[in-house]
Amino acid sequence: MTYIIEARNMNKKVMLGKGHEIHILKDVNLEIEEGEFVSVMGASGSGKTTLLYNISGMDRLTSGSVKFNGREIGSLKEEELAKIRLKSMGFIFHDINLLKNLSLIDNIMFPALVSTEANKNSVNHKAKKLMKMTGIDKLANHNINQGSGGQLQRAGICRALINDPDIIFGDEPTGALDSKSTEEIMSILGEINKSGTTIMLVTHDVKVAAKTERILFMVDGNIVSHKKMRKYDAQQNDSREREEDLLKWLVENGF
Numbered sequence: 694m695t696y697i698i699e700a701r702n703m704n705k706k707v708m709l710g711k712g713h714e715i716h717i718l719k720d721v722n723l724e725i726e727e728g729e730f731v732s733v734m735g736a737s738g739s740g741k742t743t744l745l746y747n748i749s750g751m752d753r754l755t756s757g758s759v760k761f762n763g764r765e766i767g768s769l770k771e772e773e774l775a776k777i778r779l780k781s782m783g784f785i786f787h788d789i790n791l792l793k794n795l796s797l798i799d800n801i802m803f804p805a806l807v808s809t810e811a812n813k814n815s816v817n818h819k820a821k822k823l824m825k826m827t828g829i830d831k832l833a834n835h836n837i838n839q840g841s842g843g844q845l846q847r848a849g850i851c852r853a854l855i856n857d858p859d860i861i862f863g864d865e866p867t868g869a870l871d872s873k874s875t876e877e878i879m880s881i882l883g884e885i886n887k888s889g890t891t892i893m894l895v896t897h898d899v900k901v902a903a904k905t906e907r908i909l910f911m912v913d914g915n916i917v918s919h920k921k922m923r924k925y926d927a928q929q930n931d932s933r934e935r936e937e938d939l940l941k942w943l944v945e946n947g948f
């Protein structure tokens with residue numbers, strides 16, 4: 694078994710004013726296998742986003758260890774870490790964060806063009822391919838205020854994929870979308886995962902988590918439980934059963 698993420702005794706504390714410290718992650722251990730599709734659930738304030746930020750090197754732990762592809766990220770200089778985040782990790786957020794003065798395709802190409810000696814033509818070709826795969830190829834030269842939330846999130850996914858990351862991290866990637874767009878985005882993420890990319894999402898949405906294959910449940914800075922499910926396959930038509938099964942498990946866990 695090969696782990697893309699191996700995290701041990703993760704602790705995150707922050708100081709809030711004089712002498713008032715909050716302990717957000719409490720000795721959290723987590724492994725994620727290469728190719729897994731994992732989601733993180735838990736009540737608001739349980740530490741889901743903090744977990745994602747610390748695993749992806751967007752934030753630094755107070756103590757503990759996170760290995761990404763076998764490399765300890767806590768000991769890396771900021772510059773090296775930024776390079777890993779840019780080349781080997783993709784990020785999708787609920788507020789998408791596209792740049793206003795660039796067209797959709799330029800937004801998608803941006804992480805590839807800043808990363809290296811990349812050839813602009815081949816990046817452009819790849820961006821078009823990704824836009825086709827996510828069904829937004831006709832919007833390439835559109836401004837970002839000309840796209841719907843679902844279309845912009847597809848562009849966000851293309852941008853996350855432009856450097857062929859090993860893992861995609863999503864913080865409520867469907868949080869601002871209606872249920873139809875949520876279904877479509879999850880189906881795209883499912884296909885990306887099937888092609889080998891590991892995915893880790895933070896979500897409050899049972900319909901989203903039910904399409905992943907392992908759900909982590911957080912309470913007060915700890916992962917208290919994991920639920921394994923079969924990899925989702927839209928052909929099986931069993932979304933309803935998966936959601937009910939997950940909901941039952943969440944209720945048993947006090948959600």
Ligand SMILES: Nc1ncnc2c1ncn2[C@@H]1O[C@H](COP(=O)(O)OP(=O)(O)OP(=O)(O)O)[C@@H](O)[C@H]1O
Nearest residue numbers: 707709715717735736737738739740741742743744
């Ligand atoms: N930089 C910070 N300074 C102070 N408190 C913080 C900081 N980051 C997180 N917290 C607190 O830590 C706790 C966990 O936050 P986090 O955002 O990780 O939770 P969450 O489970 O993702 O919540 P939500 O579902 O509401 O997004 C919360 O009580 C939050 O207020």
